[in-house]
Amino acid sequence: MAIDANDFYTPKILDAQLTGMIKTKEPGLYSARLRIPVGILTSGVLEGLAALARKYGRGEVYLTARLGIEIPGIPGESFPALREELATIGVALAGCGPRMRTTVSCKGTVCPHGNVDTFALAWEIDRLHNDASILPHKFKVAVAGCASSCSKPQVNDVGLVGVSEPELDPGPCVGCGLCVEACHLNAVRLEGDLPVFDPARCVACGDCTKACPPAALKPARVGLDLYTGGRWGREKQVGLRIAGTLTPEEAVGAVGRIKGWYAAHGRKKERLGQTLLRLGARSFQEAVLEGVPREKWTAIDSRAEAAFATLR
Ligand code: SF4
Ligand code: SF4
Ligand code: SF4
Numbered sequence: 688m689a690i691d692a693n694d695f696y697t698p699k700i701l702d703a704q705l706t707g708m709i710k711t712k713e714p715g716l717y718s719a720r721l722r723i724p725v726g727i728l729t730s731g732v733l734e735g736l737a738a739l740a741r742k743y744g745r746g747e748v749y750l751t752a753r754l755g756i757e758i759p760g761i762p763g764e765s766f767p768a769l770r771e772e773l774a775t776i777g778v779a780l781a782g783c784g785p786r787m788r789t790t791v792s793c794k795g796t797v798c799p800h801g802n803v804d805t806f807a808l809a810w811e812i813d814r815l816h817n818d819a820s821i822l823p824h825k826f827k828v829a830v831a832g833c834a835s836s837c838s839k840p841q842v843n844d845v846g847l848v849g850v851s852e853p854e855l856d857p858g859p860c861v862g863c864g865l866c867v868e869a870c871h872l873n874a875v876r877l878e879g880d881l882p883v884f885d886p887a888r889c890v891a892c893g894d895c896t897k898a899c900p901p902a903a904l905k906p907a908r909v910g911l912d913l914y915t916g917g918r919w920g921r922e923k924q925v926g927l928r929i930a931g932t933l934t935p936e937e938a939v940g941a942v943g944r945i946k947g948w949y950a951a952h953g954r955k956k957e958r959l960g961q962t963l964l965r966l967g968a969r970s971f972q973e974a975v976l977e978g979v980p981r982e983k984w985t986a987i988d989s990r991a992e993a994a995f996a997t998l999r
Contacts, residue, residue, distance in 0.1 A: 706766050707780030709757060718749065718757040719769060722781035724813040725792045725806050726754030735776035743769045753791050753827075755781065785955075787817045787826045787946065795832015795849055802893050803849035803911060805832045808935050812942050823953030823962070827918075828942060834892040839919070841926040844959040845945055846914035847938050850931065851893030854907030857881055861901060869898035911938045912985075915945060915975075916960030916968070916995065923998040924960040928985045929972045937979050944975040960995070968992065 709718040721736075728736075736756065740748050744760040751757060761769060770780055781789050792809035795801030809830045816828075829843040833850075840846025853866075853875075862880030874888035875895055882895070882904075896904040910932030917926030933941065945959070948971060953962040963971055968987050976984055985991075 706770065707783065708763065708766060709783065711759065713760065715762060716760050717763055717766070718759040719743075719761050719766065720751075720781040720783055721756045721758070721773070722779040722789050722817075723755050724789055724817075725809045727806065728756075732776050732778060736778070739769065739772055739776075742772075753788065755789060782817070782819055783825075785822050785824050786819060787822065787828070789813060790817060791827070791829040791838050791843070793831045793836075793838040795830070798832055799897065800835060800892065800894060801832030801849060802851040802906075802909060803830075803832055803935070805830045805838075805849065808847065808911075808938065811935070811939050815939060816943050816946055820950065822946070822950050823955055823957050826946060826949060826959065833894075834890040840917070841914050842917040842919040842923065843926070844915070844917065844949070845942050846917055846926050847933075847942075848912045848914070850891035850908065850910060850912050851896060851906040852889065852891040852908035853884065853893070853896045853904045855882060855884075856903050856905060858903070859901040860903035863900065865898045865900065866895035866904060869894045908932050910934060910983075913938060913941060915971070916958075916963045918958045918960050921999075924958075924995060925998075926960070927963065927968055927987065927991060927995040929968070929987065930976055930979060930983050931985055932983055933979065937983075941975055941979065944977065948974050960997075963995070964997070968995070 707720040709720050711718055736748060740746050740758045743765050744758045747759055749757040749759055790809045790813040792805040795803060795805030812828055827843040828845045829838040829840040830847045831838045831840045834848060836848060840848055860881055864877055866875050866882050867877055872888050874885045875882045893906060896906050912928055913930040913933055914926030914928050916924055918924050949959050952966060972987060
């Protein structure tokens with residue numbers, strides 16, 4: 688395969704982008720974008736990548752903002768051989784161009800704040816839905832284990848956030864106040880010896896529940912909140928929440944339906960958030976939450992719609 692810069696933005700480039708070839712400022716040289724779901728690499732894979740970076744590039748790798756790795760300085764004609772050698776260590780070249788990007792996850796599986804198994808969820812989403820199909824534009828999915836949102840799910844086309852809303856069982860409560868200390872948002876205070884919650888301030892991060900020594904606070908509403916239409920680039924949008932407390936299975940299914948809806952309704956070079964502004968979010972919600980219990984749907988009111996505006 689010989690591809691040079693003149694091939695970019697032609698039908699041929701769609702094949703090149705699928706191979707993970709990223710154009711650079713260096714004439715004739717490209718970066719190889721690797722598919723690293725969830726950002727986890729074994730030491731063996733790291734050693735293999737180091738050897739391939741020396742063999743095909745100049746012995747360097749770049750870390751990307753989405754927990755990925757690129758190997759720079761590779762001649763276009765080396766890509767077929769590089770792809771074959773990457774496969775022997777279990778790594779694929781990543782899709783780019785108007786396609787789904789590798790799914791990003793925070794460290795919620797091991798992080799003490801995590802409310803869900805983010806690694807498993809992100810892997811499953813990537814395994815089932817990340818394919819070579821051409822979409823209107825790039826399509827990004829990110830998973831976070833709690834409301835801290837370290838992986839920035841609200842500025843991805845699809846964002847999933849693990850939530851855990853506290854519920855008090857007053858019997859075991861000893862009035863220690865550790866739940867008050869644990870809350871960063873002043874959403875809980877002690878009245879007498881019992882905690883009182885402010886639902887308007889609580890973001891269901893679950894930290895108070897985890898801090899409670901006698902487990903008087905129970906995780907009452909646990910699951911995944913679903914945001915759609917977020918993006919961060921020349922223009923920005925903060926994703927619109929369309930559902931709450933989904934199970935992992937419901938969330939994985941919704942990602943597939945959202946991607947399908949976007950493929951069918953989006954215009955070329957239009958991100959999902961722009962498509963939602965053009966066609967309206969309510970019909971989209973009806974289509975992509977099919978099969979999800981109605982009580983999990985988030986009402987899209989005028990305030991939510993106003994907040995879902997394009998920012999510059
Ligand atoms: S989003 Fe929450 S669970 Fe994920 S890494 Fe950040 S603090 Fe931990
Ligand atoms: S769940 Fe989080 S935001 Fe809500 S009261 Fe507990 S610590 Fe505060
Ligand atoms: S941390 Fe638990 S035991 Fe302590 S005041 Fe809060 S609810 Fe009660």
